[in-house]
Amino acid sequence: MITVNDFIPLGQMLRDVSTRTGDPEYKSGLTRGWYIQVIRDALDSLAFSGYPQRVTLDFDFPKVSFRMDWPKGVFNIQEVYGINGDDCSVTNAQNIYWKREFNPLPYGKGYTAARQESGSANDAASDIVNTDPFNGKFFSFLAMEGETLYYFNVQNGVLFFSNTCSTFDKIRIVCSGTYGDIDNLPCVPRPLKKFVMDYGRHEFYIAKANESPGLLKMAEKAYQDMYDVKVGSWWQAMKFMKSVDKKKNEDLDEYNRRGNW
């Protein structure tokens, strides 16, 4: 997880990328907006591969529909909790399990999935046709008898929640982010600048190669600068993203070495 508070403003980044491509006046036929899009793409590609941005989002629980749209600018859900109280003082938090093919109709009723499960081990009505081998009526790997379980599933960009989640005020989702919504203007963390510049060069030369095939050679050079095994900016960025959080790594290392857990 990358933790920096040192971002390069968009204007500076645009200047750096367009100077590298020899197009600081945006007169090559590609616009300023195109450059912004490229910078956005570069950050997205890093985010999708390195998961550098960890985002925690709270949403009001959809008590009517039991479903909500996938939040923008994030992917790869890591944790999902149902919480009570408000954002500042959480009074109760429960893990919400992912359940395959879990697909309730609105209002949390009328399940349409093959494996139906309301979540309550004592809810006989919903367990009549329960065929889940792990969370059955009389045996469960996850729940003690009488304990209530909470489920969610994602299909086509929609999160479905079980009706047992109706007791929650909010849903907290921890996931990997892409440095903001895709429509938001990008802001580049300083350590990733070199890669963004190389990426911009590469995209520029590829875009202009239709007019000047000779630029493919320049694109190849930019590609090398990015993905060279030893000094490629892509690998440098990846290495940075995975190793930058020294405090966390060292504490984890110390914890593991104590041997008294």
Add this chain to the structure above:
Amino acid sequence: MKRVSYRYLAFSSLAALKKVFADSDIKLLDILFWVKMAVNSVVAKTLTGKPPTGSYLATFTNVPVIYNNKDNGSLLFRKKYLSLPANIFDLPLDNAIDWMNFRNPSFIPNCGCKEHFTFQRSTLVQIKLMYDTAFEKPGIEDNFYFVRVNDLLYLFGIEDVQVKAVDMAIRTSVSPYISSMTLDDEVMLNDEQVLDVISKVVSIGRYVMMVPKERVEDGTDTTATPPGRVIQPEQTAGIGQ
């Protein structure tokens, strides 16, 4: 900065022609016409280099913007446009329009907003696509575009902005058809290009005077002329020397 005048270019060329053809009767108006053509040709050749020089830029302020409210169902309906204030060179990617901007009408000092916005160059086809893209859409952020349609410049992104005039810097050419000028007007020409212009004008003059001589039937043996010989204007400089 002092630049060369039409008077110098015209009379210098005329003097060169008189020396070669003492009985020549070329009018000054013809010479001026050729001078303008030669200037355009020489400057255009310079400007096509990369990057184009700023030597031939002319600035125009408060160029009036016109509002197109004729609904004919086209993309250009409700768009603002302006007429080019002068003739410009036809350079790749409309590079003759070097810079064009407008003042933010809602600007107040220390408001943290920009005072001026610059138009970027685009085409009608690209503009149509840009309306569907997140960062290039006209009107958001700094996305203001102009599209050249012949001698009109259509402006995109300022549909909801009160823009009445723009400032611009363009690379102007010399119209050979404008007669409202004086001989002492300065020519937008660099010193090193004066020779090129005079050479071109003299070359045209020589050609004009040479053609009748070759066409006149004066009884001389013309069979000695190589068959298929065609005299090009540029070749005339070497003939007779």
